[in-house]
Amino acid sequence: MEGVVVSGAEQRSEVFERAAAESLIGGYRTLPGIRDEMMDQDGQPRRHWMPFLAALAELGSDELRRRFSAADRYLRDSGVFYRVYDDTGGGERPWSLSHMPLLIEDADWQVLSAGLIERAELLEVVLQDLYGAGHLVADGDLPAAAVAGSPEFLRPLVGIKPEGGRFLRVYAADVGRGPDGRWWVLADRTQAPSGAGYALENRLASTRALPDVSRNLNMQRVASFFQALRTSLMKLDRTGEGRIGLLSPGPLNETYFEHALLARYLGFLLVEGEDLTVRGDTLHVRTVAGLRRIDVLLRRLDADFADPLELNAGSRLGVPGLVQAVRMGGVSLANALGTGLIEAPALLAFLPRIATRVFGRPLKLPHVATWWCGQPAERAQVMEHLDELVISSAFGRALPGLPDGGSVLGADLTATDRRRLSTLLARRGGDVVGQDIARLSTTPVWTGEKLTPRPFMLRVFLAATDKGWTVMPGGFCRISSAPDARAVSMQKGDRSADVWVLADAEVADTTLLPSSANVKVRRSSGTLPSRAADNLFWLGRYVERAEATLRLSRVLVGRLAESGDSGTSPLVTRLLGLLGAWGAMPRDLARATPARYAVAVLTRRDVPGALPQLVQAARASASVIRDRFSPDAWRALVDLEACVDAPIAPAPSEADAAERADAALRIIAAFYGLASENMNRLTGWRFLELGRRTERAIGTLRFARTFGEVGAPLGSLDALLQVADSLITYRTRYVMMEARGPVLDLVLLDPDNPRSVAFQVHRMANHLKVLPGRDQDAPPPLWERLVARMQAELAASTAESFEPAWFDAMEKMLMELSDEIAAHYFLQGHAPEMTHSLSM
Secondary structure, three states, X not given: OOOOOOOHHHHHHHHHHHHHHHHHOOOOOOOOOOOEOOEOOOOOEOHHHHHHHHHHHHHOHHHHHHHHHHHHHHHHHOOOEEEEOOOOOOEEEEOOEOOOOEEEEHHHHHHHHHHHHHHHHHHHHHHXXXXXXXXXHHOOOOOHHHHHOOOOOOHHHOOOOOHHHOOOOEEEEEEEEOOOOOEEEEEEEOOOOOOHHHHHHHHHHHHHHOHHHHHHOOEOOOHHHHHHHHHHHHOOOOOOOOOEEEEOOOOOOOOHHHHHHHHHHHOOEEEOHHHEEEEOOEEEEEEOOEEEEOOEEEEOOOHHHOOOOOOOOXXXXXXXXXXXXHHOOOOEEEOXXXXXXXXXXXXXXXXXXXXXXXXXOOOOOOEOOEEEOXXXXXXXXXXXXXXXXXXXXXXXXXXXXXXXXXXXXXXXXXHHHHHHHHHHHHHHHHHEEEEEOOOOOEEEEEOOOOEEEEEEEEEEEEEEEOOEEEXXXXXXEEEOOOOOOOOOOXXXXXXXXXXXXXXXXXXXXXXXXXXXXXXXXXXXXXXXXXXXHHHHHHHHHHHHHHHHHHHHHHHHHHHHHHHXXXXXXXXXXXXXXXXXXXXXXXXXXXXXXXXHHHHHHHHOOOOOOOHHHHHHHHHHHHHOOHHHOOHHHHXXXXXXXXXXXXXXXXXXXXXXXXXXXXXXXXXXXXXXXHHHHHOOOOHHHHHHHHHHHHHHHHHHHHHHHHHHOOOOOOOHHHHHHHHOOOHHHHHHHOOOOOOHHHHHHHHHHOOOOOOOHHHHHHHHHHXXXXXXXXXXXXXXXXXXXXXXXXXXXXXXXXOOOOOHHHHHHHHHHHHHHHHHHHHHHHOOOOOOOOOOOOOO
16 A cells, blocks of 8 residues: 555565465355455455454364354354244244354444434434424425324324433434445334344354454444443433333244343343333332332334323233323333334435435435335336336335335336336325335355355444444344345344454453442342243242153153053052143043153143143243343253253153153253352242242142042052152151151151242241231231241141141142232232133
């Protein structure tokens, strides 16, 4: 380069890097007429890519495959998923990472950032005007129909000034690069921009795979962006309690994993509409300690669903009265309700004119050329150049006149489609836009053997602060699976990649942790929403119920294997009967062997009480409290599900069933160990324990009644000790054969046996005494009286006094106790449809 002196050592280093890079990219072929991020127009690696490619080449193909597999394993173990909606009803799909990051040099990034900051400022001005004075429409810069025709223009919000004065707190833009190397804005994301959490996971996975490479390339950190966002939102908290919520539509949303991740990472409460209530003019969250005020919501719920009273009356996801709370300044939302209006493609047609009015010059960063067909001249222009344009909805909703109701290339329209489009334009031209075709640049993708170019789209995130806009140094890169794509969608199976912005100098570490001088000592983890307590309680019950089912199955197959029992003995019949009453026994296996029944209990997904259903229910309960769940405990549940779903021999034997049960029990033991060692003894842990102890007490009572009654078949007491996991203790205490009195004393009354009913009731009593919301001046609540009654009954009982009526009474009190806990702590004054209906 002219004017730059390059030393001999630098020249040798560059020669080495180029040679190593070329060894990796041999056979890489760019697409004609398309810009490639890695290769220049002469077919040579771009300079900022060479150190990276040389480092990969030095690792070698085998090591790259191993490292990339480790990244995939990290994402899988962390439970990163994306919910897909398709013809089969959809489901969770593991996150698909393209292991090669997108590399952007710092000077290029600064140009892109400056253009996006300017654009964010312009969009804020537009929102302030459209929900305020309305000068843009009155002066003719923006047609009224292009605003009022949008379903995201929320009239109840007109005239309401957001707390803090800003409509936009988070802004994202989808950008692509054209053949000339310029960045172009493809779409604005202002409603509730998604992808920042997935970008964070991509960064964690890629740096785990290539830690040495990322350290040596001066890659800019993304933590500063999240730090700025959190600080900005905390300044809106007027009570000073630091209670900020992330409002999610719920676990069925396609990006729910990201909601839980961000809530945990930022230290916010993950809440859904049913967790919140408006009292007076302020917003409150339902917690196990009662209602607690919440001043700020990071909104991931579309605005139209936010309030069924003033917006969409059919919404069951929002909070009745939320708009009134916003109107009276009782809560701050980020982003403000109504900001989705700016996402409408129709407005892109008018932003250049508005930018000239606001800034006195064109935008630094152009967007794809757009023609709104609500105007005669533009409508004629679109029809005349139809083959060169993409035809789309002006307001993001499906159009009946377009194939599949969505965007379509004009050149792909049939003669019939063209006639339909012409009719649509004549009748409702304002619902349609025409846009230039965006030819996306490509970035390399590792296919396992070589690098291949694929088109990509980059979503860049900005956060508003007191000092202006902060841009995340990186973003959410989506890569098409097709070689020539004009749109990229995670719903359609495309992949995502990390984005590395390479600084010119060493990058300082950034963390979300405050400085040590500013940290106040606190021993509480904050508010526990009622819904979280509900799911923790039922998680404990489901996992314990799965363990009980496994132990019953193991006793069954063990009895068959050890004694050669044909399955007709009274004990085996009693075991099968208990599994049937448990809801774990399939009814369509006529005259099956006990071994087949045991395998069905462990593998059948269509039986309500069988192991797969119980594990699925446990995972579902845990999935909606991911923000409160340790990653290791989550991995244990994922491992348990994988164990249950693993293939089993076509004609499984008793040994196969026993091996499956043993493996699953070991994982459950690991889960309980993690919960015991890794969860602080706070309210959430207590509800998990209450669910676990309630279920274990009920199960043990049923075991003792079935196998410990007078006249039970030979071997029943041994089966009881096995299923209650008390055999070793009994053998240590009593050399004699199993006797009814000592066995029942051990599994029902022994306060030192962690499997006994007395132990469970004692633990529940301790937990209930310290739960929040207890009025010390009021008489003891019903749940405390129930526990005291059970403790007195157990203390007054002897091993010889157990009758069927005693078991019935104890089980009834446990069921009533569970209902009382739910009524007081989980409902909080309203009665949603209960999802935990499975009963033993």
